[in-house]
Amino acid sequence: MVLLNFWATWCEPCREEFPSLVRLQKAYQGRGLTVLGVSTDLASQMPAVEKFLAANNPSFPNYRKKSGGDDQDFIDAVDRSWGGELPFSVLYGRDGSKVRVLSGKQSYGDFENEVGKLLK
Numbered sequence: 001m002v003l004l005n006f007w008a009t010w011c012e013p014c015r016e017e018f019p020s021l022v023r024l025q026k027a028y029q030g031r032g033l034t035v036l037g038v039s040t041d042l043a044s045q046m047p048a049v050e051k052f053l054a055a056n057n058p059s060f061p062n063y064r065k066k067s068g069g070d071d072q073d074f075i076d077a078v079d080r081s082w083g084g085e086l087p088f089s090v091l092y093g094r095d096g097s098k099v100r101v102l103s104g105k106q107s108y109g110d111f112e113n114e115v116g117k118l119l120k
Contacts, residue, residue, distance in 0.1 A: 001032055001033055001034070001091065001092060001093055001094050001099075001115070001118050002033075002034050002035075002036060002091070002092040003021070003024070003033065003034070003035045003036070003089055003090075003091050003092075003111070003115070004036050004038065004089065004090045004091075004092070005017075005021055005035065005036070005037050005038070005087060005088070005089045006037075006038045006040055006065075006078070006086060006087060006088045006089070007037060007038070007039060007040065007086060007087050008039060008040045008041045008045075008086055009039070009041050009045060009048040009049055009052050010041070010045070010048075011086045011087065013086070013087055013104065013105035014086050014087040014105075015052070016105060017087050017105045017106060018037075018052075018056055018058075019056060020106065020107060020108040020111055021035050021037065021058070021060070021111070022056055022057070022058045022059065022060075023108055024111045024112065024115065025058065025059050025060045026059060027112075028115055028119075029059070031119055032094065032119075033115055034060065035060040036060060036061055036062075036063070037058065037060060037061070037062035037063070038062070038063050038064070038065055039062060039063070039064045039065065040065045040086065041064065041065075042067055043064075043067045046064070049062075049064065071084065072084075078090065079098070079101055081101065082101070082103070083103075085103055085104060087104065087105060087106070088101075088102070088103055088104075089101070089102040089103075089106065089111075090102075091114055091115070091118070093118055094118075099114075099118060100114050102114065
C-alpha cells in the first residue's frame with residue numbers, strides 16, 4: 001500500500017504533520033507501507049525544501065511537483081475532489097486502488113488508524 005502526501009515548506013500544518021509521516025514509514029514499512037512525499041514548493045524554494053528534508057531526515061522518497069503548467073490540471077489528476085488545500089494525502093491499497101483521501105493535517109494516530117484498516 002502507498003500513502004502519497006502532498007506538502008510545502010510554506011505550509012505550517014504540512015511541517016507539523018511531516019514527522020508523523022516519517023514515524024509512520026519507519027513503523028509500517030515492514031508490513032507493506034510505502035510513504036511518498038511530493039513537495040508543491042516552487043523551484044525557487046528548493047533551498048528551503050532541501051533544508052526541511054535534511055532536518056526531518058525522512059526514510060521515504062520525496063519528489064517535487066514540476067513548476068509551470070496549470071495547477072488545477074495537476075490537482076484534478078491527483079483527485080478531482082481535491083480543492084488544492086495542503087497537506088493532502090491519498091492512501092492506495094495493495095491492488096493500487098485509491099482507498100482513502102485525507103485532507104488537511106492528520107495526526108500520527110489518524111494515519112495509523114487508516115493504515116491499520118488496510119492491514120486487517
